[in-house]
Amino acid sequence: MNTRRQFLRGVGVAGGVVVFGSAVGEAAASDTSGAEGSTPAVGTVGPAPVSAQIFDGAAPADVASAADVSVDVTAQRFDYTPSTISVHRGDRVLVNLQSIDVTHGWELDGYGINVKGIDLSSPKSVVFTAAYPGSFRFRCSYTCGSFHPFMIGRLVVHNNVRFDASLAGSGLVGAAVIGGLKRRAGRADASTAAAEAPAAGAPLDDETDAEPASMEDDA
16 A cells, blocks of 8 residues: 555656646746836737837846846847847847937837837837747838838747756656656565465465364274
8 A cells, every 4th residue: 555655646746747847838938027117018929928128228237137138239221230139938038229320110020029219319128038939030110211121130039948858857757756656566566466375385274274084984
């Protein structure tokens, strides 16, 4: 009975590890937190809306320090530098936007984020969670000249290999625990059966209890 209880307890622990890992993944992928003084920008990609914080000028120190990735992006006719931003799924991303010529915008396809009014005297910053993997274009959302439609960059969100590997590892650990407990239960049952079996050559209970035949009966 003790072995069976250990087995069931191990199954529960392994299941809890996997469920906890899945819950962490969901929390990282659906962060929609806001902050006082920020402008929400909501998109419709994926299972949950994406929320962003947009600030005039630099982001507050506490917001900036909480970011996993911080990128300074310069806007000028008719491109962004850098033109590609690479992050991992679940990263909290801070993008600091500065124009060095005329007024520009920064609109991120798929995430529903649109930062407007980026000019020489008014830099902007935006913070959001890279919730969905893939390649997403960002573009100038303010008409800045004849080649305005070609002012495009890319946000590349890679799958978080370390996070995915940790979930896989949790599953493997759970499987190993269950397998080990099953083997222990099997050995315990075999030992119990062996202990209860009569030794080789030992008389059966009926033979042991039978009384020897009387000589007088034969006479």
